[in-house]
Amino acid sequence: RYEKWWLTFGIGALIIFLAIVGIQAFHQGHQPPSAKVKVDPERVDQTEPFTKPGLHKVTGKDWDYELVIVASAFMFNPGEIEIPRGSKVKIIATTKDVVHGFEVAGTNINMMLEPGYVSEYITTFKKNGEYLIVCNEYCGTGHHMMSARLKVV
Ligand code: CUA
Known part of the structure; x- marks a missing residue:
């Protein structure tokens, strides 16, 4: 039962990690270097x-x-x-x-x-x-x- 718990925990942690990396990559890829200030x-x-x-x-x-x-x-x-x-x-x-x-x-x-x-x-x-x-x-x-x-x- 312990192994199963660890496996679930491990996969869960991996998914969270990948999600964070993915979100960061998305933000960096879609934002120009200094996109804080916008202008028409x-x-x-x-x-x-x-x-x-x-x-x-x-x-x-x-x-x-x-x-x-x-x-x-x-x-x-x-x-x-x-x-x-x-x-x-x-x-x-x-x-x-x-x-x-x-x-x-x-x-x-x-x-x-x-x-x-x-x-x-x-x-x-x-x-x-x-x-x-x-x-x-x-x-x-x-x-x-x-x-x-x-x-x-
Ligand atoms: Cu090339 Cu302006």
């Missing part, structure tokens, strides 16, 4: 903070600047960015149309921008230089042209 893709231009794309100094936060980026086929707004070296920057980005990528070449900054969602990433730019921002998600005929320039000064 049709009203990006009228939605804070995307009303003013660019670099903005902020106070009272854990970061010094917010870099607001609006992607659309086939450009980033703004297309030229200048960031003071050593500053901690929160990148806040979204797209007005299809899925775009936001990769700062030569760094580990690499986000997927999905319509309806705000992608965020906090980073510190430690080295002077010019970086190329590229779209690394195929977004249409102008995909390979879609880029911006970031200068750390």
Whole structure:
């Protein structure tokens, strides 16, 4: 009788374990990396903070600047960015149309921008230089042209 009890217990535990793993996988697979903040893709231009794309100094936060980026086929707004070296920057980005990528070449900054969602990433730019921002998600005929320039000064 003991064996039967243990067998039942074992199978029960296994089912619960698999259910937890399954639920976690489902949630991760169906949620974009930073899906906490949503935005209406049709009203990006009228939605804070995307009303003013660019670099903005902020106070009272854990970061010094917010870099607001609006992607659309086939450009980033703004297309030229200048960031003071050593500053901690929160990148806040979204797209007005299809899925775009936001990769700062030569760094580990690499986000997927999905319509309806705000992608965020906090980073510190430690080295002077010019970086190329590229779209690394195929977004249409102008995909390979879609880029911006970031200068750390
Ligand atoms: Cu935008 Cu590829």
